Amino acid sequence: MLQDFLQFTFSGLTSGAIYALIALGFCVVHNTMGIVNFVQVDFVSLGGMLMFSALFALGLPMLPGLLLAVAGVALAAMLIERFGLRPSRSDHHLVLIFLTVGLSIILRGVMKLAWGKNRMALPPLTPDEPIRILGATVLPQALWILALTVAAIGLLTWFFYRTPLGLSMRAVASNPTAAAVVGIPAGRVRLTSYAVAGALGGLAGVLVTPITTLSYDVGVLLGLKGFAAAILGGFGSFPGAILGGVGLGLLESLSAGYLSSAYKDVVAFVVLLLVLFVRPKGLLGK
Template identity: 90%
Template structure:
């Protein structure tokens, strides 16, 4: 029983780390622009697709392929902000949210045209030889997911608290009006927020596709789970995004193990609804 529990625990933490990365991407854009960026779900798919092309088409080694894929998604995210959102003549948040929905559909269509509709597979970052931890079998890919997620969170924390651009983004998130008065460039901040969101989504796609399947719409369900994790933790809160992602992953894994895998999505979203009924702003929301 204890070994089974540990197995479910490691599995939940692994998928929860993916949800946390996606949730952080949602939070970065929300804090600087005040909108929900639904293109985030397609950044996940694009990351996996670029990794597939880097490894199997270009023949790049694993690490350069990963870095190139994440950078490629960040670049696409910047193009989405610069040419998809910035030309909008309305500052209404609802209009911008609907724009992200339309841009998401366009980007998904482009991914489908370039890579097709067939399901594909990605190799893991290192050979798939299970590692025994306290009697539970853990795949090396799961350990890579945890390590790179922690590294990404550490780099994100350093960026926001130790760099001038990161401090500017925090200022915009805290008080947009005051930030504009002191001359903080809003366009540069928004562009950077989309680049970070794209990099986080792309990293999530690169890491999760070796343990799932790869297709043009694989990021839709994962992205919605990441969105749910962001809401669960408190939308806009970085610690809340991490807590919500890990909590949602654990709920899914434990419900699949002890109830049925057919109900794991239902259980997770039911708990999410219950939390929002009691605390509408999420666990760590203000």
């Protein structure tokens, strides 16, 4: 029983780390622009697609391919913000949210034209030799997911608390009016927020697709779960995004293991609804 519990826990932590990365991307854009960026779900798919091309079309090794894929998604996100959102003549948040829905559909269509509709596969970052930990079997890719997620969270923390641009983004998130008065460039902050969100989504796609399948729409379900994790933790809260992602992943894995895999999505979202009924702002929301 202990081995089973550990097996389910490791699986839940692996999924939860991916959800946390996606949720952090949602929070970054929300805190600087005040909107829900539904293009985030397609950044996950685009990361996997660019990684596939880097490995098999360009013939790059694994590490350069990973860096190129993440940087490519960040660049695509900046182009989407600059030429897709910024020209909008409306500052109404609801209009911008619907605009991100349209941009998401467009990006998904571009990926379908570029890479096709067939499902593909990515190799793991290192050879897939299972590792035994206290009787439970863990794939090296799962350990890479956990390690790189922790590294990304640490880098994100350093960026927001130690760099001038990160401090500017925190200022805009805290008080947009005061930030504008002191001359913080709003356009630069919005562009950076999209780049960070794109990098986080791209990293999630690169890490998760070796243990799932790769297609132009693979990020939709993952992105929705990342969105649910952000709401569960408290939309806009970075610690809440991490807590919500890990909690949702563990809940899915334990419910699949002890109840049925057919109900894991249902159980996760039912608990999400119950939490929101009790605390509408999420676990760590203010």
